[in-house]
Structures are given as C-alpha cells and as structure tokens.
Amino acid sequence: xxYQVSPSVSLEAGNHQHHWGHGWRSLxxxxxxxxLPFVRLNLHTERLQYVHMVARTTHRSVGxxxxxxxxxxxxxGTYANKRGSWLxxxxxxxxxxxxxxxxxxxxxxxxxxxxxxxxxxxxxxALPVIAFxxxxxxxxxxxxxxxxxxxxxxxxxxxxxxxxxSQLLLDELVVSELFDPSxxxxxxxxLLGSMAWKSSNE
Numbered sequence: 001x002x003y004q005v006s007p008s009v010s011l012e013a014g015n016h017q018h019h020w021g022h023g024w025r026s027l028x029x030x031x032x033x034x035x036l037p038f039v040r041l042n043l044h045t046e047r048l049q050y051v052h053m054v055a056r057t058t059h060r061s062v063g064x065x066x067x068x069x070x071x072x073x074x075x076x077g078t079y080a081n082k083r084g085s086w087l088x089x090x091x092x093x094x095x096x097x098x099x100x101x102x103x104x105x106x107x108x109x110x111x112x113x114x115x116x117x118x119x120x121x122x123x124x125x126a127l128p129v130i131a132f133x134x135x136x137x138x139x140x141x142x143x144x145x146x147x148x149x150x151x152x153x154x155x156x157x158x159x160x161x162x163x164x165x166s167q168l169l170l171d172e173l174v175v176s177e178l179f180d181p182s183x184x185x186x187x188x189x190x191l192l193g194s195m196a197w198k199s200s201n202e
Contacts, residue, residue, distance in 0.1 A: 001013045001014060008043060008044055008045050009041070009042070009043055009044075010041075010042045010044075011039075011040070011041060011042075012038075012039070012040040012041075012042060013038065013039045013040070014037070014038065015035050015036065015037040015038070016035045016036075017031050017033065017034070017035050017036075018030075018031070018033070018036060018038070018053075019031040020051070020091055020105070021150060021165065021167055022152050022154060022163065022165040022194070023165045023167070023192060023193075023194035024194060025192065025194075026167065026192070027148065027167045027168075027169040027190045027192050028089070028091065028105050028107070028148055028167065028169065029089070036055040036056065036057060036087070037055060037056045038053050038054065038055035038056075039053070039054050039055075040052065040053040040054075041053075041128055046095070047094060047095045048092065048093070048094055048095070049092070049093040050090070050091070050092045050093075050128075050129070051090060051091050052088075052089075052090040052128040052129070053087075053088070053089050053090065054086065054087070054088050054125065054126050055086070055087045055088075055089075056084065056085075056086060056087075057084075057085045057086065057087045057109065058082050058083070058084065058085065059082065059083045059084070059085040059109075059111055083111055083112070083113060084111075084112040084113070085109055085110060085111045085112055086109065086110055086111075086112060086121060086122070086125075087107065087108075087109045088107065088108050088109075088122075088125035088126065088132065089105070089106065089107035089108075090105075090106055090107075090128070090129075091103055091104065091105045091106075092104050093150075099153050099154055099155035100151075100152070100153055100154075101151075101152050101154060102149070102150065102151050102152075103149065103150040103151075103152075104147075104148070104149055104150075105146075105147065105148035105149065105150070105169070106131070106132045106133075106145075106146070106147050106148075107132065107145070107146045107147075108125055108132040108133075108135075108136060108144065108145045108146070109144045110122060110125075110144070122135075122139060124138075124139070132145050133145050133147070144171070144172065145172065146169060146170065146171050146172075147169075147170050148167060148168055148169040148170065149167075149168050150165070150166060150167045150168070151165075151166050152164060152165040152166070153165075161197070161198055162195065162196075162197050163195070163196040163197075163198075164193075164194075164195055165193070165194045165195075165196075166191070166192065166193045166194075167190075167191070167192040167193075168189070168190070168191055168192075169189065169190040169191075169192075170188075170189050171187070171188040171189065171190075172187060172188065
C-alpha cells in the first residue's frame with residue numbers, strides 16, 4: 001500500500017523484500033533476505049533522498065538448533081528458538097553532482113520480549129530523522145545498533161559508462177574497544193565494493 005502525501009513525500013506499508021544500495025548485494029538491506037512486514041516514509045527531492053522504516057523481524061536465539069535448508073533437520077522451522085523482534089532503519093542519500101552520491105545509514109534492532117519487557121515497542125525509534133545510538137543510550141537499553149556509509153559514482157547510462165559503488169557497515173561500534181587486545185566480539189564491520197560497466201552496444 002502506498003500513499004503519495006506530496007510530490008516529494010510518500011508513505012508505504014506492506015510485506016516484501018528490500019534492497020538499499022546500487023550493488024547486486026547490500027550490507028544494509030539485501031534482496032536475498034526474506035520479506036519483511038514494514039511501514040516506511042520516503043522523501044525524494046532533486047538532490048536528497050531519505051527513507052525511514054520500521055519493520056517486524058524474527059530473532060533466532062543463540063545456541064538454538066539450526067532450521068535452515070540443508071541443516072539436517074527433518075522439519076525446517078520447528079526446532080530453532082525464535083522470538084519476535086523489531087527493526088528501525090533509515091538512510092539519507094545526497095547527490096553531489098557529476099554522478100557522485102554519498103549516503104549514511106543507521107539501524108537498531110530490539111527484542112519484543114526481553115528481560116523485564118513484554119511486547120515492547122520503542123516508539124522513539126519510529127520518529128524520522130532521529131539518531132538511534134543516542135536514543136539507545138537514553139533508553140538505557142541493550143539494543144543492537146548499526147551505522148554505515150556509502151559512496152557511489154552512478155553516471156547516466158549512455159555510451160560505455162563505469163559505475164562504482166561501496167558500502168561500509170559497523171555493528172556495535174564501541175571506540176574504546178577497537179584497539180583493545182581482548183578483541184571484543186561485539187565490534188564487527190563489513191566493507192563491500194562493486195563495479196559495473198555498460199557498453200554502448202547494450
């Protein structure tokens with residue numbers, strides 16, 4: 001379901017796959033993932049695009065038996081311990097001109113049922129243009145926060161053109177732990193790069 005509020009603002013709700021980025025794969029939202037039920041705000045102007053989304057996800061408990069195809073389980077989907085969770089994510093992309101654009105990404109996930117909480121929904125994460133990490137600390141929660149950035153050269157396809165795209169994702173970035181010899185397990189990162197060439201013969 002999509003409703004056009006104004007020429008540059010629209011609201012969307014549904015249940016389908018998401019892909020954020022120009023590459024075939026994405027560290028943020030990837031088309032290979034399962035569909036998500038979601039509500040989304042889209043802002044699209046000539047130079048700036050902003051998306052804010054809240055979605056319902058599934059959390060698999062650590063240590064639960066696998067239920068993925070090929071895992072050896074006879075009845076996939078019945079063994080793993082799953083709990084309902086939420087995802088709030090947003091991205092802003094700016095067109096710098098001459099085919100160059102940059103983006104920033106932020107997301108936070110949290111369990112609906114956690115220690116001391118039942119059917120919890122953090123309303124603050126549904127507010128557009130809010131910094132998730134400061135909100136997380138304000139709530140005093142242990143929600144999982146992610147941040148990312150992207151840079152792309154996306155020319156208008158005409159004669160032979162080269163398209164470059166890169167993404168960076170940081171999971172639970174705690175600066176004080178980055179150079180700690182203990183190698184804190186929660187500090188994780190990912191870097192993705194893609195290149196595409198389209199010749200004038202296509």
